[in-house]
Amino acid sequence: MVATETIATDRPAISIALAGNPNAGKSTLFNTLTGSRQHVGNWPGKTVERKTGELVHNGRRVVITDLPGAYSLSAYTQEESITRDFLLAERPDVVVAVVDAANLERNLYFVVQLLEFETPAVIVLNMMDVASRRGLTFDLGKLSQALGSPVVPTIARNEDGLDEVMSAAVGAASLSSQLFALDYGPEIEGEIDRLLPEIERHPAVTDQYPARWLAVRLLEDEPDIASRLSRLPGGAGLVDLAEKSRMQLSQALGEDVDLVIADRRYTWIHQLVARVLRTEREESISFSDRIDHIITSRWLGIPIFMIAMWVVFKITTDVSAPWVDWIDGVLSGPISRWTLVLLSAAGLGESWIASLLVDGVIAGVGGVLAFVPVLLSLYFALAVLEDSGYMARGAFVMDRLMNRIGLHGRSFLPLMVGFGCSVPAIYATRTLTNQRDRILTGLLVPFMSCGARLPVYVLFTAIFFPAQASLIIMGLYLLGILVAILVGLVLQRTLLPATAAPGLVMELPPYRLPNARSIRYQMWLRTRAFLQHAASLILLASLAIWLLMAVPMGGQGKFADTPVENSVFARISGMTALALRPLGFGTWQSGGALISGLVAKEVVISTLGQTFGAEIELAEGVGGSFLADLGEIATSFVAAVGDTLRALPGIVGINLGGEKGAAAPGLAMAIRNSFDTSSGGHANAAGLAFMVFVLLYTPCMATIAAEKHELGTRWALSSFFGQLIIAWLAAFAVFRIAAWLGG
Ligand code: GDP
Ligand code: MG
Numbered sequence: 006m007v008a009t010e011t012i013a014t015d016r017p018a019i020s021i022a023l024a025g026n027p028n029a030g031k032s033t034l035f036n037t038l039t040g041s042r043q044h045v046g047n048w049p050g051k052t053v054e055r056k057t058g059e060l061v062h063n064g065r066r067v068v069i070t071d072l073p074g075a076y077s078l079s080a081y082t083q084e085e086s087i088t089r090d091f092l093l094a095e096r097p098d099v100v101v102a103v104v105d106a107a108n109l110e111r112n113l114y115f116v117v118q119l120l121e122f123e124t125p126a127v128i129v130l131n132m133m134d135v136a137s138r139r140g141l142t143f144d145l146g147k148l149s150q151a152l153g154s155p156v157v158p159t160i161a162r163n164e165d166g167l168d169e170v171m172s173a174a175v176g177a178a179s180l181s182s183q184l185f186a187l188d189y190g191p192e193i194e195g196e197i198d199r200l201l202p203e204i205e206r207h208p209a210v211t212d213q214y215p216a217r218w219l220a221v222r223l224l225e226d227e228p229d230i231a232s233r234l235s236r237l238p239g240g241a242g243l244v245d246l247a248e249k250s251r252m253q254l255s256q257a258l259g260e261d262v263d264l265v266i267a268d269r270r271y272t273w274i275h276q277l278v279a280r281v282l283r284t285e286r287e288e289s290i291s292f293s294d295r296i297d298h299i300i301t302s303r304w305l306g307i308p309i310f311m312i313a314m315w316v317v318f319k320i321t322t323d324v325s326a327p328w329v330d331w332i333d334g335v336l337s338g339p340i341s342r343w344t345l346v347l348l349s350a351a352g353l354g355e356s357w358i359a360s361l362l363v364d365g366v367i368a369g370v371g372g373v374l375a376f377v378p379v380l381l382s383l384y385f386a387l388a389v390l391e392d393s394g395y396m397a398r399g400a401f402v403m404d405r406l407m408n409r410i411g412l413h414g415r416s417f418l419p420l421m422v423g424f425g426c427s428v429p430a431i432y433a434t435r436t437l438t439n440q441r442d443r444i445l446t447g448l449l450v451p452f453m454s455c456g457a458r459l460p461v462y463v464l465f466t467a468i469f470f471p472a473q474a475s476l477i478i479m480g481l482y483l484l485g486i487l488v489a490i491l492v493g494l495v496l497q498r499t500l501l502p503a504t505a506a507p508g509l510v511m512e513l514p515p516y517r518l519p520n521a522r523s524i525r526y527q528m529w530l531r532t533r534a535f536l537q538h539a540a541s542l543i544l545l546a547s548l549a550i551w552l553l554m555a556v557p558m559g560g561q562g563k564f565a566d567t568p569v570e571n572s573v574f575a576r577i578s579g580m581t582a583l584a585l586r587p588l589g590f591g592t593w594q595s596g597g598a599l600i601s602g603l604v605a606k607e608v609v610i611s612t613l614g615q616t617f618g619a620e621i622e623l624a625e626g627v628g629g630s631f632l633a634d635l636g637e638i639a640t641s642f643v644a645a646v647g648d649t650l651r652a653l654p655g656i657v658g659i660n661l662g663g664e665k666g667a668a669a670p671g672l673a674m675a676i677r678n679s680f681d682t683s684s685g686g687h688a689n690a691a692g693l694a695f696m697v698f699v700l701l702y703t704p705c706m707a708t709i710a711a712e713k714h715e716l717g718t719r720w721a722l723s724s725f726f727g728q729l730i731i732a733w734l735a736a737f738a739v740f741r742i743a744a745w746l747g748g
Contacts, residue, residue: 016065016066018059018065018066018067018068019065019066019067019068019098019099019174019175019178020067020068020069020070020095020097020098020099021067021068021069021070021097021098021099021100021101021174021178022069022070022072022091022092022095022097022099022100022101023035023069023070023071023072023101023103024072024075024088024092024100024101024102024103024115024119025074025075025102025103025104025105025112025115025116026074026075026076026104026105026108026111026112026115027074027075027076027438028074028105028514029074029103029104029105029112029131029132030103030105030131030132030159030161030162031071031072031074031103032056032071032523032526033161033162033520033523034101034103034129034131034159034161034167034170035056035058035069035071036522036523036526037161037164037167037522038058038060038069038167038170038171039058039059039060039069040058040060042058042059042060043056043057043058043530044056044057044058045530045533045534047714048073048087051083051087053073053083053084053087054073054435055070055071056070056071057069057070057071058071060171062171062172062175063172063175065175067171067174067175070091070095070097072087072088072091073087073088075088075115076111076114076115077114077115077118078115078118078119079118079225079227079228081228082438082439082440083439083440084438086229092119092122092124093122093213093214096124097124098124098125098178099124099125099126099127099174099175099177099178100119100122100124100125100126100127101126101127101129101170101174102115102116102119102120102126102127102128102129103129103131103161104116104128104129104130104131105131105132105135106130106131106132106133106135106136106141106143106158107132107135107136107139107141107515109130109141109143109278109282110274110275110278113274113277113278114270114271114274116128116152117185117187117270117273117274118270120152120153120154120185121185121187121215121217121218121221122215122218123184123185123215123217123218125154125177125178125180125181126152126154126177127154127155127156127157127170127173127174127177128148128149128152128154128155128156128157129156129157129159129161129166129170130143130145130148130156130157130158130159131159131160131161132160132161133158133159133160133165133166134160134162134163135515139284140284140285141282141283141284141285142282142283142285143158143281143282143283144280144281144282144283145158145281147280147281148277148281151277151280151281152185153184153185154177154185155173155176155177157169157170157173162520184217186217187269187270187273188269188273189221189265189266189269190265190269192254192257192258193224193254193262193265193266193269196220196224196250196251196253196254197217197220197221197224199246199250200220200223200224200243200246200247200250201216201217201220203242203243203246204216204219204220204243206239207237207238207239207240207243209237209238209239209240210234210237210239210240210243213237214234219234220247221266223243223244223247223250223251224247224250224251224254224262224263224266225262225263225266226251226262226263227263231244231247293515293516296516297398300395300398300402301398301401301402306402307402307403307406309402310399310402310403310417313390313395313399314399314417314418314421316386317383317386317387317390317418317421317422318421318422318424318425320382320383320385320386321379321382321383321386321422321425321426321429322379322425322426322456324382324649325378325379325381325382326648327644327645327646327647327648327649328377328378328645328649329375329378329379330641330645331641331642331644331645332371332374332375332377332378333371333375334641335638335641336367336368336370336371336374337367337368337371338637339637339638340367341363341367344359344362344363344367345359345363348362357555357564357566360551360555360566361548361551361555364551365547365548365551365552366544366548368547368551369543369544369546369547369548369551370544372543372544372547372604372605372707373536373539373540373543373544373707376426376428376429376535376539376707377532377536379425379426379428379429380428380429380432380531380532380535381528381529381532383422383429383432383433384432384524384527384528384531384532385524385528387418387433387436387527388519388523388524388527388528389519389524390418391436392517392519392520392523392524393516393517393518393519394514394515394516394517395516396415396418396436397514399414399415399417399418400413400414400415400417401414402414403415403417410490410493410494411445411493411494411497411503412442412445412446412493413437413438413439413442413446415436415437415438415442416434416437416442416445416446418433418436419431419433419434419436419437419446419447419450420446420449420450420453420489421453423450423451423452423453423455424453424454424455424456424482425455425456426455426456426457427450427451427453427455427704427705427707427708427711428535428539428707428708428711430450430453431447431450431708431711431712431715431716432531432535432711432715434446434447434450434715434716435715441501441503443715443716444501444716444717444720445493445496445497445501447712447715447716447720448492448496448712448716448720448723448724449489449492449493450708451704451708451724451728452485452486452488452489452492452701453485453486453489454481454482454485454700455606457605457606457607457705458606458699458700459478460607460610461606461609461610461696461699462477462478462481462696462699463478464610464673465676465692465695465696466478466696467673468673468676468677468692469677469680469688469689469692469693470689470692470693477693477696481696481697481700484697484700484735485700485701488701488731488735492731534714535711535714538710538711538713538714539707539710539711539714542706542707542709542710542713543604543706543707543710546603546604546706547604550574550600550601550604553572553573553574553577554567554569554572554573554574555567555572556572556573557571557572557573558571558572558573558575558576569597569615569616570616574597574600575593575597575616577596577597577600578593578594578596578597578600578616579593579596580596581593581596581599581600582595582596584733585599586683587737587740588691588694588695588698588733588736588737588740589680589683589684589685589687589690589691589694589695589740589744590680590683590684590691590692590694590695590698591683592679592682592683593616594613594616594617594679595613595679595683595695597612597616598610598612598613598616599698599699599702602699602702602705603703603705603706604705604706605705605706605707606699606705609699613672613676614672617671617672617675617676617679680692680695684740684744687740687743687744689743690739690740690743690744690746691740693739693740693743694736694737694739694740694743695736697732697735697736697739698732698733698735698736700732701728701731701732701735701736702728702729702731702732702733703724703725703726703728703729703732704724704725704728708724709721709724709725712724
C-alpha cells in the first residue's frame with residue numbers, strides 16, 4: 006500500500022512527537038502507526054529508550070518520536086527533562102498529546118504544561134472504550150476550544166481513530182504556533198507581564214525558549230532553567246529580574262510561587278473537566294476495585310506477589326533452559342562439525358583457523374545466542390505483568406518492605422530475576438521509573454547468586470563439605486543477599502541518596518488484557534537491543550581467552566595446539582595467583598578459572614578441568630551425515646518443545662528437578678590437593694573462600710555489557726572493580742576465620 010503511494014519528496018518530512026503520561030497508550034499508537042519502520046536507541050547520554058519511526062500519510066513523509074512517559078514537565082525526573090529538552094531543542098512540527106480518557110483530569114495536568122510550549126498540538130483522547138464502559142461522555146467541542154487544539158478520540162489498541170489522528174497532526178503542522186495561556190491570577194499575571202517585554206528584548210533567549218513559557222518557568226524556579234539561561238547573552242539579567250519578581254510574589258501570596266502556580270493549574274483543569282465530562286451512571290464499586298481489595302490486602306498481598314515473582318522466575322529459567330541447551334547443542338554439534346568438514350575439504354582441518362572458528366567464534370556466538378531465549382521469556386513475563394496492570398499492584402504491596410532498604414517496591418522483581426541470571430535482571434530494572442532506583446537496583450543484582458554459579462558450589466561442596474553441602478550452598482545465597490543489603494545501605498548514604506519524588510503518589514492503572522501485539526514488540530525490540538549492544542563485548546572476551554590459550558609461552562609449542570599449562574593464559578593466571586595467595590587458593594589454575602569466569606561463570610569448572618588436566622567429557626562428534634545432522638537439530642528442537650511444556654507445571658512449583666554435576670573423581674582429587682598445598686593445610690577454608698569469591702567477584706561480561714547499556718559506563722566499571730575488591734576482602738576474611746577455626 007505504501008509502495009503505490011506517491012511520496013512528495015520535495016517537501017520535508019513532518020516531525021511529530023508523542024507525549025503523555027505513562028500507560029496512556031503512546032507506544033501502542035506509535036507501534037501501530039509505524040509498524041516495523043522503527044529505530045530504537047537511547048537518548049544521548051541517558052539510559053532511557055528512544056524510539057523513532059516513519060510513515061507516509063497522504064503522500065507526506067512523517068517522522069514520529071515516542072517520548073518517555075511523564076506526569077509533569079517540571080524536569081524533576083529524567084523522563085520529564087528528556088521530554089522538555091526534546092521540545093525545546095528539536096522543535097517538532099506537532100506534539101501529539103496522548104491522554105487516557107478514563108483519567109482525564111490527571112492527564113490534563115501534563116497536557117496543559119505541554120501546550121505552554123506553543124508548539125502546534127493535537128490532543129488524542131485514547132482508551133475511549135474504557136471510558137465509555139465507565140459511562141463517561143465528553144463534550145469534545147468544548148474541550149478542544151478550551152485547549153485551543155483539535156481533540157481526536159481513539160481506541161489505539163483496536164486501531165480505532167488513528168487515521169484521524171494523522172490527519173489532524175498533519176493539518177496542525179501547517180498551522181502557526183498557537184498561544185495557549187492559562188490564567189494564573191492577577192498577581193502572577195502581573196509579574197509575567199513585567200517579565201515578558203524584558204525577555205523579548207533578547208533574541209538569543211527567544212530563539213531558544215517560548216517567552217511566556219520561560220516567564221512562568223522562572224517564576225516557578227524550575228531546576229536548571231536559571232543556570233542555562235545565565236549562559237545566554239542577557240540571560241543573567243533576566244534571572245535576577247525573575248528572582249525579584251518571585252520574592253515579591255511569594256510575599257504577596259504568602260506561599261511559594263510554584264505551589265500557587267501548580268494549584269492554579271489544578272483548579273483550572275478541575276473546572277474544565279466539570280464542564281466537558283459527564284458521568285452517565287453512578288459508579289458503583291467497580292470490579293477492579295474489588296480485585297484490588299484482595300490483591301493488595303494485608304494478608305494476601307505478599308503471598309500473591311511471591312507467587313507472581315516465582316512464576317516470572319520459573320519462566321525466565323526453566324522455560325528458556327531447553328532452548329538454551331538446544332542452541333548450544335546445535336552450535337557445538339552440527340554447526341561445529343560442518344565447519345570442520347568444510348575446513349578439512351579446504352585442507353585446513355587441523356589448522357589454527359579451525360580452532361579459531363570452532364573454539365573461538367562459534368563458542369562465542371553460542372555465548373551470545375544463549376541469552377536470546379532467556380531474554381525473550383523475561384520480556385514476555387514482564388510485558389504480561391506490566392500490561393495487565395499487576396506490576397503496579399505488586400510494587401505497591403512490596404513498597405513498604407523494600408523502602409526499609411531504600412529501594413522501591415518494583416526493585417524486588419529484578420533482584421528476584423537475578424537468582425536466575427543477572428543479564429535479564431539488569432534489563433528488568435527498566436520497569437523502575439527513576440534513574441537512581443535503576444542504578445542502585447542494577448548494582449545490587451549481581452550479588453543475587455545466579456544460576457551459573459551454582460555448579461561451582463555443587464562441585465566445591467562435594468569436594469570439601471560433602472556432609473553439609475546444602476547448608477553451605479544456602480549460606481552462600483544468603484551471604485549474597487546480606488552483602489547486597491550492606492552495599493545498598495552504603496551507596497544510599499554516599500553516592501546514591503534517595504531522591505524524594507515531589508508529591509508523586511503511586512496510582513494503580515486499570516486492569517487490562519495484555520495485548521499480544523505490544524508484547525511481541527517489546528520482546529523482540531528489546532532482545533534485539535541486547536544483541537546489538539552486548540554481542541560484540543561477549544564475542545571479544547571469548548576470542549581474547551581463546552587467543553591467550555592458543556599462544557604458547559616461550560616457543561614451547563605450536564600456535565593453537567599448546568597444552569594449557571604452556572600458554573600465555575597460564576602465565577597471566579600465574580600472575581593473578583600472587584593476589585589470590587592470601588585467600589588460600591593462590592595457584593595459576595584457580596586464577597585461570599576465575600579469569601575465564603569473567604566471560605561466563607559456567608566456564609569456571611570447565612577451565613578447572615582443563616588446567617588440572619582432568620578428563621571432562623568433551624562432546625565427541627559422532628560424525629553423522631548431513632541429513633542425520635539435520636535430523637538431530639529437528640529432534641532436539643522437538644525435545645526442547647517437550648521440555649518447555651514439561652517445565653510449565655514446574656512453574657507452579659511442582660518439581661524442582663535433580664541437580665546434575667557430579668565431578669570426575671580425578672578432578673576432585675586434583676583440586677583438593679592443590680588447595681591443600683596453596684593454603685598451607687587449610688584446604689576446607691580455602692575451598693570455602695573460593696566459593697565466596699565466585700559468589701561476589703566481578704560479574705560476567707554479558708552482565709557488564711548489560712550494565713554499560715542500562716546504567717552507563719561509569720557504573721559498569723564501578724561494578725567491575727568494586728565487586729572484585731568486595732570479593733577479595735570477603736574471601737580473605739572467610740579464609741582467615743575458617744582457618745583459625747581449624748578448617
Ligand atoms: P504508554 O506507556 O503510553 O506507551 O502506553 P502503552 O502504549 O504501553 O499502553 C499501555 C497499555 O494500554 C497497553 O497494555 C495497551 O495495550 C493498552 N491500551 C492502549 N490503548 C488502549 C485503548 O485504546 N484501549 C484499551 N482498553 N487499552 C489500550
Ligand atoms: Mg511507552
